[in-house]
Amino acid sequence: MSTIRTRFAPSPTGFLHMGGARTALFNWAFTRRAGGRMVLRIEDTDEERSTRESEEAIYDGLSWLGIEWDEGPFRQSERRARHTAAIDGLLAQGRAYRCVCTPEQIEVRRQATIAAGRKWTYDGRCRELALGADAGRHSVRLRLPAEGKLAWNDLVYGESGQDVREIGDMIIRRSDGAPLYNLAVVVDDLDMGITHVIRGADHHSNTPFQLALYQALEKTPPLFAHVPLIVGPGGKKLSKRRDPVSVQDYRAQGFLPQAVLNWLARIGWSHGDQEVFSRDEIRELFDLEKVHRSAAQADAGKLSWLNQHWIKALPGPELVNALLPFLSAVVEREVAPSPELARLAEQLRERSKTLVEMASLSRFLVTDRIAYETKAAEKHLKREIEPMLSDLHESLQALPDWSEPALERVFEEVRARHGSPAMGKLAQPVRVAVTGGPVSPGI
């Protein structure tokens, strides 16, 4: 039995968005569990839109999530010669043909067909013309079989396929000589020995055409698994403008990679009633058979909960390390780890949904410029409590041993001297005085 080979093939036209990250995760988990190898391929043949920055963003995002690949990255743009060779081969065998129809001409015919109430696919005008290389400016189209069904058994969707008559002879090389995506993907997947293509469901209806290409090339196609799309609120398409969509966005908002991974894994996949999955558990339990077929919404609330869960689970030193950059950012200087910070972080882990939140709650520890919240200060730092606070201040200064029982004793004594108000009457003003805000660990 040959080893399983998969690939993650993003196009570098933005950043690593959540859908892509999940596709990468599923590929990774499937591959690791099966003991296979995963290839990273950058689909950058669209020069207009591809940038090196977004390519870097893909590496950055994957490594932050801990999704490692085994081979590559390969750039599709650097494999041009292979694509061209494949097209020439198809041409030589008559399985592809040159087409001199211009986009304008096609548009006219398309409109006419639609006006006549019929549906349009390429009408095959150049199909039997046997145009040679001297035909002038031309594109190349794949000659589809006259009839039959282009079908496959999708690992997620089950029996799938489309009648060839629904599809026209598609262009595989542009008139400027550039190979098209569908051709490049098939050639690359073949060359790289890919056995399982796991990709977004937006490619589901693209697959029949690729199948035709495998036929023309006389090769066995890989197995396909299409994973459902992630949609935005209300089931609408994700909007890059409205929704936070890149993994970098989530990192900046103070989410842990474990949480994002866990969250992603549970969108469109489940393992019984289990909600919490570590990276290792995803790798051990992931199963394409349990992947859903319907699109799912990404719920930010669930992410927050998972993030808090993973913050609570993070070992102390790691938590401090994760917190440091965020804390440095709020006080605008480099903050070094310290025992005090470590202890505070322990107190704060159950109170923070994100590292951003935790940083803002730890601010008071690393700066003398306490930022007093006006509302809290007005409510708790009133003139009447000043004597009690001063008393506490002096008693504390006189206290040699700042152990918890000793401190508690001082608080009790101070309360007793000032008419025994409820603990909250003393603790809350102290909290505001010390931290600047009304929220903190036990004072």
Add this chain to the structure above:
RNA sequence: GCUCCCAUCGUCUAGCGGUCUAGGACGUGGCCCUCUCAAGGCCAAAACACGGGUUCGAUUCCCGUUGGGAGCACCA
């Protein structure tokens, strides 16, 4: 418009003909705990889109309707 796909609480989901008075989780509401906020504990409200079949029996199978999505490029 055409082709294909999808449809269980607000959200993610369990369910693969009787076990369903439909389970879990997030979120929401209430109570407990409490120096604040959390965390934690307990409780509650909340769903099988609709209409036909098939069957002794449908959330589960089939068809249609509705709703949503994807594709239909000399983009990837």
